[in-house]
Amino acid sequence: MKNDVGSQLTMQLQQYFGRYGEITLKREKPWASITFSGTRHYFELITEPGVEEKTVNALLAPLVSHEFDISGHFVADILVHLRAPADARIAIDILTIVDPVGKPAD
Template sequence: MMQDAQTLLLRAMRTTGDPMPGLRAAHSEAWASATFAGARHRFELEPASPGHADAFAVRLTRADYRLPGHLVADIVVAARTETTQGIALTIEALTVEDG
């Protein structure tokens, strides 16, 4: 189910209103607490212009994600790195299984 959550979250991130910068790398791993099961996700995005990266980051953290069978418990911009090509973002998220 972890892979499904990653695919669903990436699809949802791509529809936040601002085009998502290109995906450089994606990693997910199983996560569980005493009461929940889910996955931690890390997405590294290709550099984009500062305006584009910042607009995407703002909408990303304000979006209301609806993932079938999963809830987005947390999503943050973990890193904003300036490169010669623009601003690269690292996104971290936690999804939990719903149901």
């Protein structure tokens, strides 16, 4: 099993969405500001057939405040892109930052 940040996020997102959909890491892009560095992760959630839109929305709403456990990093931002009601694909962007005071990743 991989221990990189993208793999950890993928695994935790899949646990979060469970049987309602499948999460895939589509790409990653380095990110930096004057004081911080990190990575922007681009995910796609494909909801399972028959899952109602209200169920998906109920899962997506609290995602922005979900606590992820990522070694040496923290989630700074989560963006869920709007979708058409009949679209089973949802784009989710997550910005992770290297934790300047946390324990380094193994």
